[in-house]
Amino acid sequence: MDLFDIIDFEKLKALYKFGRALHLKDIQTLIKSAHKRSFSQGDYLIQEGDTKREVFLIRRGLIRAFSLNDKGDEITTSLRWENQIVASTDILLFNEPARQYIQALEPCEMLSIDFDLLQSIVSQNPKLEANRKHLLRAELKRAYHRINTFVLLSPEERYIEFVHANPDILNRVPNKYIANILGITPVSLSRIRKRIAAKRK
Amino acid sequence: MDLFDIIDFEKLKALYKFGRALHLKDIQTLIKSAHKRSFSQGDYLIQEGDTKREVFLIRRGLIRAFSLNDKGDEITTSLRWENQIVASTDILLFNEPARQYIQALEPCEMLSIDFDLLQSIVSQNPKLEANRKHLLRAELKRAYHRINTFVLLSPEERYIEFVHANPDILNRVPNKYIANILGITPVSLSRIRKRIAAKRK
């Protein structure tokens, strides 16, 4: 057996996200519990009604989360890609069955971690509380910022802002999903893009 | 000196919000530090650039938080009233100077608490961590729900949802502020209200 199989630096590096103050013993526990999961394009990581308490770290790939509106249309509400965390907030934060679907838009390689195990380890490492708080706050900040884009900006400004904030994933995601995220229809986004292009020249 | 001046049940009751597992000593510390502050209609609790680390518990009254958009218009982003907590998230959560104004829309009676003192007390009462997490999560849940109203609902549906969720404060707040919160103009809200009224009969 190779040393790399024992230590698994890949996993270690990924787990680093959860805190730089982990005890060796806990790192081992986490690495043992964390396992790699692959998803093909179109696969669902989570479906409505799911209750499995697990956190995904995206090592490679890109996912979308979506809900169904009253007409039954899929409305994409968020995108996540490499080095980001994905989980059902309904399940983990609010102890409710998932209301959202999470779907792979590209072939994905994930690190799946048992959430409750992670929580218990965090509880035993007081230094990690800061980390947990940091993650929650970062998420809250994202959410506030998003609300502000709806309240303060027009759809066109919202799109420009999105492009500036996420230039890297623009060409990895169908525009119709980005339209959903901006709260407009794909047709309308297409017109906005045309308008912006006309202004530029 | 009256017994009530010593114990101050009013304050105690208000502070209860921060946790039911406080040590007597900590309760005393908090009560000593918490002081009542009154604001007249129109007064500012917090202005852009402020850095004072304080949390308000609303005992009576109603406030709005607003930002300035690129044109310099005041855009109301949230409302809070009795038994809710108000603070600058920029200051307390993100350690940045406030970007938002917070203004009393009615004569307000607040309990002002030093945030860092509160934090240190929470840190010394492990049972309170649960409380703190609960508050953060509740806030996150509110934020997610708000985002969903923008992504999933039309302005008209958003208004109906708002009315259902907040029937009590509708007649305490000028509609123009509610329009801001819904991400539309006051004129448009007026038309929506007319449209809804027409449908009802």
Next chain:
DNA sequence: ATCATTAATTATCTTTTGTTAATCTCTTAG
């Protein structure tokens, strides 16, 4: 009682969005 102020409504017009359907492009499976 009157005036001034502020909010809400209404009117008018322009711009944008939603909706539906058709067309175009691109990729992929056979």
Next chain:
DNA sequence: CTAAGAGATTAACAAAAGATAATTAATGAT
């Protein structure tokens, strides 16, 4: 190479929203 499917764009029309200004309603101050 062709056909099928998905996504993006375009078109055409209806509905809604933004902008601006005028009007009405309500409130408080003098």
